[in-house]
Amino acid sequence: MEKNKIKVKDLTKIYYFYDRPIHRLIELITFKKKLYRHPFFALNKVTFDVYEGETLGIIGENGAGKSTLLKLISRTVAPSYGTIEMNGTVSALLELGVGFHPDFTGRSNIYLAASMLGFDKKTIDEKINDIISFSELEDFIDRPVKTYSSGMYLRLAFSVAVSVDPDILVVDEVLAVGDQHFQKKCLDRMIGFKKEKKTILFCSHSLYHIREICDRVLWLKQGKIMAIGDPKTVIREYTDYEREKNSKKSKQETKIYIEKNSFLDSVSAWILNIEKEEKKEIVVKIKVKNQNNGRRFHLGVGIYRNDLVECFATSTKLDGVEPFFVDGEKDIFIYFDSPLLLEGRYKVAVVLFDETGLHVYDRKDQEGEIEIESCEFTGRGLFFMEHRWKV
Amino acid sequence: MSSIRTLFSHRNLLFTLVKRDIALRYTGSAIGFVWTVINPIFLLIIYSVLFTSIIRVKLGEVPYNFVEFLFCGFWPWIAFQEAIIRSTNSIVENGNLIKSVIFPSEILTPSLVLSSFFQQFIGFLLFIAVLAFMGRIPNLLALLLLPIPMFLQFILTMGLGWILSGINAFFRDTFQLINAAIIFWFFVTPIVYPEYLVPEHFRIFITINPITHMVELYRSIILEGKLNINWGTIYFSSISIFFLILGDFVFKKLKVKFADVI
Numbered sequence: 001m002e003k004n005k006i007k008v009k010d011l012t013k014i015y016y017f018y019d020r021p022i023h024r025l026i027e028l029i030t031f032k033k034k035l036y037r038h039p040f041f042a043l044n045k046v047t048f049d050v051y052e053g054e055t056l057g058i059i060g061e062n063g064a065g066k067s068t069l070l071k072l073i074s075r076t077v078a079p080s081y082g083t084i085e086m087n088g089t090v091s092a093l094l095e096l097g098v099g100f101h102p103d104f105t106g107r108s109n110i111y112l113a114a115s116m117l118g119f120d121k122k123t124i125d126e127k128i129n130d131i132i133s134f135s136e137l138e139d140f141i142d143r144p145v146k147t148y149s150s151g152m153y154l155r156l157a158f159s160v161a162v163s164v165d166p167d168i169l170v171v172d173e174v175l176a177v178g179d180q181h182f183q184k185k186c187l188d189r190m191i192g193f194k195k196e197k198k199t200i201l202f203c204s205h206s207l208y209h210i211r212e213i214c215d216r217v218l219w220l221k222q223g224k225i226m227a228i229g230d231p232k233t234v235i236r237e238y239t240d241y242e243r244e245k246n247s248k249k250s251k252q253e254t255k256i257y258i259e260k261n262s263f264l265d266s267v268s269a270w271i272l273n274i275e276k277e278e279k280k281e282i283v284v285k286i287k288v289k290n291q292n293n294g295r296r297f298h299l300g301v302g303i304y305r306n307d308l309v310e311c312f313a314t315s316t317k318l319d320g321v322e323p324f325f326v327d328g329e330k331d332i333f334i335y336f337d338s339p340l341l342l343e344g345r346y347k348v349a350v351v352l353f354d355e356t357g358l359h360v361y362d363r364k365d366q367e368g369e370i371e372i373e374s375c376e377f378t379g380r381g382l383f384f385m386e387h388r389w390k391v
Numbered sequence: 392m393s394s395i396r397t398l399f400s401h402r403n404l405l406f407t408l409v410k411r412d413i414a415l416r417y418t419g420s421a422i423g424f425v426w427t428v429i430n431p432i433f434l435l436i437i438y439s440v441l442f443t444s445i446i447r448v449k450l451g452e453v454p455y456n457f458v459e460f461l462f463c464g465f466w467p468w469i470a471f472q473e474a475i476i477r478s479t480n481s482i483v484e485n486g487n488l489i490k491s492v493i494f495p496s497e498i499l500t501p502s503l504v505l506s507s508f509f510q511q512f513i514g515f516l517l518f519i520a521v522l523a524f525m526g527r528i529p530n531l532l533a534l535l536l537l538p539i540p541m542f543l544q545f546i547l548t549m550g551l552g553w554i555l556s557g558i559n560a561f562f563r564d565t566f567q568l569i570n571a572a573i574i575f576w577f578f579v580t581p582i583v584y585p586e587y588l589v590p591e592h593f594r595i596f597i598t599i600n601p602i603t604h605m606v607e608l609y610r611s612i613i614l615e616g617k618l619n620i621n622w623g624t625i626y627f628s629s630i631s632i633f634f635l636i637l638g639d640f641v642f643k644k645l646k647v648k649f650a651d652v653i
Contacts, residue, residue, distance in 0.1 A: 015651060025562060071650070074493055078647040095491035101411065103418045112411055115404040116492055 004087075005168060005199040006050040006073065011082035013043040013068050013223075042068040044223040045082070053197040057214030057231060059207065059238055065223040066203045067172055070094060073201060074170045088167025088199070091117065095172070097157035102146035106137055106156050109145055113160040127163050134185070135159035155182055162189050168199045187213075207235050208308060282336040282370060286350050288326050296323035296355040301334050303370070306345040311382055313349075317357035340384040342377055346370040394497040394553065394639045401495050408502035413509050427510045428517065431469050435462060438583055450585050455614045459522070463613050464582040464606035466514035467540075471548055471602060472573050474507040478552030479569045482560040486653035496646050500552035504545055519613070530616030539618070540608040547601060547631035550638030557645035560653055582606060598623075601630040 016037040018024050023036035043065045050056050058066050071077040073084060074092035099116055100109045110131055114124045132141050135155045137148075145153055171190070190213060193200060204210055210217060210231060217234040219226040226241075227234045284301055298321075302313030316323070324330070348370065351363040377384035398405060417424040439458050442448045448457055481499040488494045515537075519529055559565035579596040580603055581589070589597055597603050604627035611619040 021562065021564075071490070076490060076493060077650040090493065092493055095487070098487050098491050099485075099494075101415070103415065104411070108411070108414075112407050115401075115407040116488075116494055118401070118404070118493075120403045 004049045004085075005052045005054070006087075006201075007083075007085040008049070008073070009047050009083050009085075011043055011046040011069070011072060011084060012041065012080050013065075013072060013077065014080040015040045015042055041223050043072070046220075046223070046225055047082075048218060048225065048228055050199055050201065052199055054216065055194055055200040055202060055214045057210035057217040058201065058203040058220060059205075059210060059217060059235070060220035060226075061242075063222075064220040066220055067094070068223075069220065070170050070172045070201060070203055073168075086168060090168045090170060091164040091166035092170040093158075093161045093172065094170070096154050096161060100145055100153070100157065103144055105143060106135075106141040106145055106148070107132075109156065110141075110160050113157070114163065117160070117164055131159045131163050134162070134189075136182075151182075158182075158186060162186070162193075166198070168201070169193055170201045172203045173205060207239065211235055282339050284334050284336075284348055284350070286332045286334075288330050288332060288352060289328070290326040290330075294325065296325055297361070298323050298353040298355065298357045299332055300351040300353065302349040302351075303336075303339075303341070304347045304349060305382065306347060309382065311341065311346065315351070315353070315357065317353065323355040340377070341370075341372055342379065342381060342384060343372045346372070392636075392639055394642055395635075397495045397497050398501055401498055404495070405498050405502055405505070408498065409505045409509075412502060412506040424513070428513050431465065431510070431514060432517075435465055438465075442583055448584055448588070451587055453585075453614075455610075459527075459614055460585070460610065461583060462514075462518045463610045464580070466511045466518065467544060467606055467609050468577065468580060468582055468602065469514070470507040470511035471544065471605075472577070473510070474504040474548045475551060475555065476566075476569060476573060477503045477507075478548075479555040479559050479566050481552075482556045482649055483563065483566075483653055489653065490650050496649060497553065497642055500556055501545075501549050504548045504552060507548075508541065508545070515613075529613055533612050533616040533618070536612050536618050537609075540605060540612065543608075543628055543631040544605055546635040547605075547627075550631070550634030550636070553638035553642040554634075557642050557649075560645065560649050576600070576602070579603075580606060601627045 016039055018036055018038070020036075026032075027035050027037065046065075046069065058069065060066050068077065070092065071094065072079050073086075074090055074094065075084075076092070076094070099113060101112070104112075107128070110128060111121075111124055114127070114131075115121075119127070132138055135141075135152075135158075137152060137156055137159075140148065140152065145156065148156070187209065190200070190202070194213065200213075202210070202214060214231050216229060217231045218228045219234050219238050227237050286299060286301070288297065288299070290297075298315055298317040300313065300315030300317075303311045305311055324332075349364060352361045353359060354361060379385075413424070416427050420426055438461055442461070443457050450457055450460055453460070478500040481503060482489065482496060485496075485499055489496050519534070522529055555565060555569060559569075579600050581597060586594070586597055586603065586607075604623035607619070608624060608627065611617055
C-alpha cells in the first residue's frame, strides 16, 4: 500500500518587496503593515501529495515557482501559509558547490560539504573514497579547488551531494553537470536512488529526463498547479502550451510550423512505414506549412536513440539540396533506404531552417518513435558495420 | 534553547567550520598563523609606548606593571571585537548557504566566536611565555580557572552575535553601526587605563559594561593567581546568561525569514 510521504496543503509563499530599505524599517516601527510592501506570490495555494517511493517531476517556465517549491520542501525557506507534512529525512540538491572554498583542496572541501549535509567525521572517512572515485578527480583531489575547471568543480560538488542517504531527495536542475559521460553517471545515480525506493522530487527543464525518470509530473505556472499526473499527458499539455506561447510571441506573421500528426498526438514527424522483411526502409514524412510569402527553407532530420545518443543527422543543406519554397502546405519525405540501426527505440527530430541553414524557425525534438524490435543484424551497439572475421 | 541544541547536534559541522576559518588565516601566506598575532602585537607595542613613556598611566596598588595589565585585557578584547564584527555580517555573507543548502544558520556565529578564541589563545600563550621568561611565572593552578571566563565570554559573544547577525540580515545598517559602536565600546572598557582613573560621573559607563568585568576576571586569574568573585563577576555572569537566552530567542524568531531577505 502506498503511503503518503509528503503532504503539501495550501502551500503559499509570498515575497514582499520594498522600494527602499527604510520602508521596511518604517513598517516595523509603526506596525503599519502593507504601507509600502509589494507582495509577490511565488506559490499560490499549492496542494498535492507525494507517495512513498515515488519520483515526482516538476516542470514549468522560469519563475513559475519550481525552485521556491523545492526550497520550501527542503525547509530552507519558510512558507507564508499552508503546511508541509513529511515522513523521513530530507536531502536537497538545490545548488552545487555552495560553501566550497577555492583555497582549500578538493579533499578538505569534501569534508566541509559533507559536514553541512550532517555527516560526522567517521561517516565522512568511510565515504570519502567513494565520493572521490565517483567524481573521478583522484589526481586532483589534493589540489586547491581554485585550480579546477568549472566542470571539475561541479563534479566534485555533485559527488558529495549524492553521497547522502535520505528518505526524501529534492533535486533542482543539477543533472546538467560536466561532460556527457558524467551526466550519464549522474542520471544513473538518480535511477539508483529510484530503485532504492527513495521518494524523489525532481525539477528539470529537460523534459526528456522527466519523462524517463518520473512516475508523475507536476506542472507549475505562475505559482499554481496547472496539471499533475501521468508524465506523458502532463508533458504533452505543457509542451503544447509552450509552443502555442512561442508561436504567438515570436512569429505571428510567419505561420511556419511542422504540422501535428492527426493520429499520433503531438508528433510532428512520423514514420510512414518500417518494413520488417527484406527491405528495412524508414520513411519520414514531414508536413511544412507556410503562408505564401516566398520564403525558402532547409529541413534537417536526426535520428536519436532513446538515451539521446545522436545516431545520424542530416539536412537538405548538408546534402546539397536547394532550399525549397512552401506555398501553403508541403509534404517532404526523407528515405532511409537501408538503415543499419540495431534493435532499440529511436526517436526522430526535425528542424526547419531558413535558407541559410542557420536560423531555426521551428524544431520538434525526439518525437516520432521508431521501434526496431528484432533485426537480421547481430551484434551490439548502435549500427551494424559490415565486417568479416579471420580466425 | 533550540539554537543551543542545534550546536550540539551539528558539532561536527561547527568544528569543521572553525577549523576552516582558522586555516583560512594562514593558507597562502608564508609565515602562516603568525599573522594572526602580529597586528595585535603591533598595536600593543604602540599602546605600551604611548601609555608608559608619553602619557604615564599609574595603576595604583597592584602587583603588576602597565604592560602586563594592558596585554591581559587586550587579547580577550580583540577576540570579542573580532567575533562581534564578523558575526554581525555572517548571515548576509553566507546568504547562499542559507538559501540553497539545508544549513543551520545558528552555527555561523559560534563558529566565528570559537575561531576568534584561537587568536586569544595564541596571544595568551605568548604572553604567559614572556611572563615566565621574565621570571614572573603565573600560578599554574589558577590558569586552570581560565575556562570559566572563557565560557562566559563565549556565551555572551554568541548571544550578542546572534542578535546582531539576525538584525543585520534585515537592516544592513547594523553592520556599519556596530563598526562605529565597537570603537566607543573599546574606550569604555578599562584596557588601556585602570578603572579608578575614570571620573565619578563617567564611571557608570564602565561599570555597566560587562566587558569591564570580563577583563578584570582575566587579570585576576593570570596576574594575581586567584579568582575574584565580587558583584562585578556576578553581574558579568548574569549578563552573559541573559544574552545567551535572549540571543537564542531572537535568532529563532528571525531566522525563518532569512532566506526571504538575503
